[in-house]
Amino acid sequence: MFWILAVLLSLAAADTPNKDGKCKQKLANQYDYIIVGAGTAGCVLANRLSEHPFHNVLLIEAGGSDRDRPETTLIDTPALVADLWNSDVSWRYSSEPQSSAGFGLNGNRLNLPRGKVIGGTMAINTMVYQRGSPEIYNQWAKKGAHGWSYNEVEQYFERMEDVRLNEPYNKAKRGTCGPMRVSQNKITIFRDLFGNASLALGYKRMSCNEGVDEGFCALQINTKSGERWNTAKAYLAPVMGRKNLHVLTDTTVAKVLLYQGTAVGVEFRSSEGKTKRVFTRKEVIISAGVFNTPKLLLLSGIGPREHLKQLEIPVMSNVPVGLDLKELPVVPLRIFLNIPSFTPELLVRPEHTLAYITNRTGLLSEVSPKEGLLFAKTSLDTPDWPDINLYFISTLFDRLPEILRSWNIKENLINTWFREGLGREGIQIMAQLIHPLSRGRVTLKSDDPMDPPLIDPGFLTDIRDVRELIKAVRLINELVNTEYLKKAGATMDAPFPECNQFTFNTTDYWECYIRYFAIANFHGTGTVKMGSVKDNAAVLDPELRVKGIHGLRVVGSSAMPEPTEDQTAAVIMMAERASDLIKLAAGVPVGDVPMIPRRMPRNNPRLPRPSGPPRNQHRPHNLPMKNAPVVIQEDGHLSTPLSQHVEPQNTPPSPSGALISSSNQQSPIDHTSLHKPLGPLTL
Numbered sequence: 001m002f003w004i005l006a007v008l009l010s011l012a013a014a015d016t017p018n019k020d021g022k023c024k025q026k027l028a029n030q031y032d033y034i035i036v037g038a039g040t041a042g043c044v045l046a047n048r049l050s051e052h053p054f055h056n057v058l059l060i061e062a063g064g065s066d067r068d069r070p071e072t073t074l075i076d077t078p079a080l081v082a083d084l085w086n087s088d089v090s091w092r093y094s095s096e097p098q099s100s101a102g103f104g105l106n107g108n109r110l111n112l113p114r115g116k117v118i119g120g121t122m123a124i125n126t127m128v129y130q131r132g133s134p135e136i137y138n139q140w141a142k143k144g145a146h147g148w149s150y151n152e153v154e155q156y157f158e159r160m161e162d163v164r165l166n167e168p169y170n171k172a173k174r175g176t177c178g179p180m181r182v183s184q185n186k187i188t189i190f191r192d193l194f195g196n197a198s199l200a201l202g203y204k205r206m207s208c209n210e211g212v213d214e215g216f217c218a219l220q221i222n223t224k225s226g227e228r229w230n231t232a233k234a235y236l237a238p239v240m241g242r243k244n245l246h247v248l249t250d251t252t253v254a255k256v257l258l259y260q261g262t263a264v265g266v267e268f269r270s271s272e273g274k275t276k277r278v279f280t281r282k283e284v285i286i287s288a289g290v291f292n293t294p295k296l297l298l299l300s301g302i303g304p305r306e307h308l309k310q311l312e313i314p315v316m317s318n319v320p321v322g323l324d325l326k327e328l329p330v331v332p333l334r335i336f337l338n339i340p341s342f343t344p345e346l347l348v349r350p351e352h353t354l355a356y357i358t359n360r361t362g363l364l365s366e367v368s369p370k371e372g373l374l375f376a377k378t379s380l381d382t383p384d385w386p387d388i389n390l391y392f393i394s395t396l397f398d399r400l401p402e403i404l405r406s407w408n409i410k411e412n413l414i415n416t417w418f419r420e421g422l423g424r425e426g427i428q429i430m431a432q433l434i435h436p437l438s439r440g441r442v443t444l445k446s447d448d449p450m451d452p453p454l455i456d457p458g459f460l461t462d463i464r465d466v467r468e469l470i471k472a473v474r475l476i477n478e479l480v481n482t483e484y485l486k487k488a489g490a491t492m493d494a495p496f497p498e499c500n501q502f503t504f505n506t507t508d509y510w511e512c513y514i515r516y517f518a519i520a521n522f523h524g525t526g527t528v529k530m531g532s533v534k535d536n537a538a539v540l541d542p543e544l545r546v547k548g549i550h551g552l553r554v555v556g557s558s559a560m561p562e563p564t565e566d567q568t569a570a571v572i573m574m575a576e577r578a579s580d581l582i583k584l585a586a587g588v589p590v591g592d593v594p595m596i597p598r599r600m601p602r603n604n605p606r607l608p609r610p611s612g613p614p615r616n617q618h619r620p621h622n623l624p625m626k627n628a629p630v631v632i633q634e635d636g637h638l639s640t641p642l643s644q645h646v647e648p649q650n651t652p653p654s655p656s657g658a659l660i661s662s663s664n665q666q667s668p669i670d671h672t673s674l675h676k677p678l679g680p681l682t683l
């Protein structure tokens with residue numbers, strides 16, 4: 001729908017910093033670090049690891065540049081995001097047919113878009129910025145991921161953030177000097193409506209991301225000067241000129257090369273379709289996302305023995321790669337109102353297009369129409385963290401058929417059930433389960449690196465997930481019955497005909513509805529999860545190193561042991577901390593310690609180029625020494641890699657009309673009786 005608008009906007013687009021994503025450098029034979037995937041995590045790593053002028057870094061990305069392509073305007077313009085999910089900058093994955101969910105989806109398959117472009121999934125996501133509940137990180141640490149408790153990682157959130165909010169917030173708890181801009185949508189009447197309804201139920205009002213984890217907060221997002229802001233722009237673009245950083249686009253890594261238990265390089269398919277190899281002096285770091293990271297490890301012989309044997313892939317390390325996939329289910333619910341809500345057609349109005357072209361302001365500069373979040377603790381069994389978060393959306397998805405299609409909703413439902421909202425006003429509340437108990441897996445379809453992986457999220461296979469979602473629906477029911485929403489004429493959706501064998505609003509009815517309409521919120525984690533060295537379910541140790549293999553780490557969503565409410569904040573934090581761990585392992589300073597001056601001549605005879613950790617420098621006690629024998633764990637779970645001798649080539653490896661922005665628009669109707677402005681934040 002918005003493609004014509006995108007073309008218009010692109011004609012008016014100015015040059016952006018990382019215009020030339022393609023690198024013309026000649027590929028060297030060896031690099032200190034090879035990073036696979038220039039996504040959310042990979043761009044951070046590329047920046048941080050190339051800070052040291054003597055370390056050269058190769059960043060390999062399967063997708064192309066995010067600049068100068070038809071999708072660039074869609075990537076940059078916050079309001080146009082949904083058109084990207086089924087475009088050439090997405091891997092366009094979909095799940096295996098689901099047995100317990102997805103009844104409203106074509107083939108019972110969940111669509112699972114992921115970014116295939118410089119910037120990765122952060123180039124196509126909805127930009128919500130949420131650190132996640134502190135207790136989630138504490139649980140990571142308690143379960144063996146030592147070093148990742150909230151107290152320990154808080155400094156990395158502060159290091160990355162550049163917080164600019166239009167509401168008061170606690171500056172002592174937020175970062176303001178980092179690369180990642182955190183801003184806010186304009187405040188509309190709906191934020192107040194949702195906020196007041198939440199307050200009426202006893203929830204407190206808070207500013208997101210300050211360590212308080214139950215209550216209502218206005219959405220924080222990653223936009224800067226009216227455009228999407230992601231790690232490609234914040235971390236990678238500013239350092240593209242570094243001589244020691246080489247970025248290869250349109251290049252798919254096919255496997256990690258292993259030699260005597262050590263990652264020595266990678267094999268890849270170049271943009272011309274040639275198979276090539278490149279080697280590392282220090283480490284290979286995989287940050288290829290939640291589906292492609294396990295795929296790559298499996299193709300390299302790192303994974304469950306039985307599965308690898310089926311495909312006749314030599315087993316290099318028998319670890320549970322791909323086995324703990326957690327995709328967060330989210331259920332959209334229609335709430336009908338008798339006041340005008342946001343109409344997406346507003347986006348194509350000339351005044352908004354003009355405002356965007358001239359000043360990067362107006363509706364197109366916002367992640368419309370998301371308004372706020374309510375975090376709630378519903379389960380008595382889980383630790384002290386929110387189980388549910390509700391996203392408040394100030395329009396009906398009925399008005400956004402392209403979103404419904406991007407979720408793979410059946411066409412007959414789009415043409416019937418989802419047409420009911422067309423002549424009506426309303427909003428959508430999306431209930432997300434943060435800690436699903438259902439588990440899925442990622443496996444290989446074949447040993448062909450160009451084949452997509454088989455993704456089975458096992459959606460709602462654990463009945464407890466359905467029960468928690470029903471509690472979320474009940475909470476929405478309570479919100480609808482508050483005076484604020486009642487004054488706006490709020491009513492819960494009409495009964496869904498396909499579930500009419502059950503009485504409307506009963507548990508059975510909602511179970512049926514949820515199994516039809518629960519979709520993935522695209523927050524998959526855990527396919528290569530980190531944990532204690534002794535934890536058989538963990539693939540990575542707490543320093544993100546693949547167990548049983550030297551010189552190989554995984555960074556990003558796949559490594560998260562438990563999901564957080566949203567993910568990019570956690571992934572960036574992880575990449576920041578990982579780069580410190582990697583630097584420490586190489587014996588170089590971390591944090592704000594100044595690096596060797598840039599102008600230091602590379603071949604200064606008095607300063608030999610270090611090829612490994614200097615002897616006199618600190619080496620973390622648990623970092624395996626290069627070329628040390630592979631340790632077989634007592635539990636026998638880790639095996640010494642079987643003999644697959646990869647002969648390195650060349651040199652051997654060294655070791656709305658009605659959407660009222662209170663600031664600049666006039667409401668066509670008087671909403672004052674419907675809401676009272678939220679009071680000042682109590683910090």
Ligand SMILES: Cc1cc2nc3c(=O)[nH]c(=O)nc-3n(C[C@H](O)[C@H](O)[C@H](O)COP(=O)(O)OP(=O)(O)OC[C@H]3O[C@@H](n4cnc5c(N)ncnc54)[C@H](O)[C@@H]3O)c2cc1C
Pocket residue numbers: 036037038039040041042060061062063085112113114115116117118119120121122124125126127128129130251252253254287288289290292293296521522523524555556557558566567568569571
């Ligand atoms: C539609 C959508 C909306 C979302 N909205 C939000 C949101 O609002 N807020 C939030 O916090 N989270 C959101 N998420 C989740 C979040 O964006 C991702 O979890 C996060 O960006 C993942 O980061 P990553 O570094 O693990 O992987 P990615 O950012 O996906 O990076 C992986 C990179 O590796 C590349 N790659 C893969 N395989 C290979 C290979 N073999 N060779 C070379 N390169 C390879 C990929 O092309 C990609 O660039 C959303 C996700 C989606 C899909």
